[in-house]
Amino acid sequence: MDELRVRAATAEDLDTVLAFWKVAAEGTSISDDRAGVERLVARDPEALILAEREGDLVGTVIAGFDGWRCHLYRLAVHPDHRRQGVGSALLGAAEERFTALGGRRADAMVLQRNATAHHAWSAAGYGPEERWRRWVKPLGA
Secondary structure (H helix, E strand, O other), rough: OOOEEEEEEOOOHHHHHHHHHHOOOOOOOOOOOEEEEEHHHHOOOEEEEEEOOEEEEEEEEEEEEEOOEEEEEEEEEOOHHHHOOOHHHHHHHHHHHHHOOOOOOEEEOOOOOOHHHHHHHHHHOOOOOOOOOOOOOOOOO
């Protein structure tokens, strides 16, 4: 199997990332558009982490750190590359980033209905924290 390359996304990657999420990510987000991802990369150039094989995008994770908490979003692996260590490599890179920034605990946004993701997160040492529930409010128009 060809070597996996893990790196931070650049502005040139954004259209590819958005197309990738339509294939590999479960569900959608209000920020799944060019403007939203551009803001992410402009504000924190190391937050969007990509995994590539032979130059093809095979996985993503967003490793956001606000100075207080470490948040993981959009862990997505192309269906043809699952169970090959891509998710583990991405989470390893995210956790290294958090540790270097002084983070103490990572949390992940995981859809309740995505049982496949539950197994992957559990295998990586993450577990649900049932006492918390996410509350959301869309901002703007």
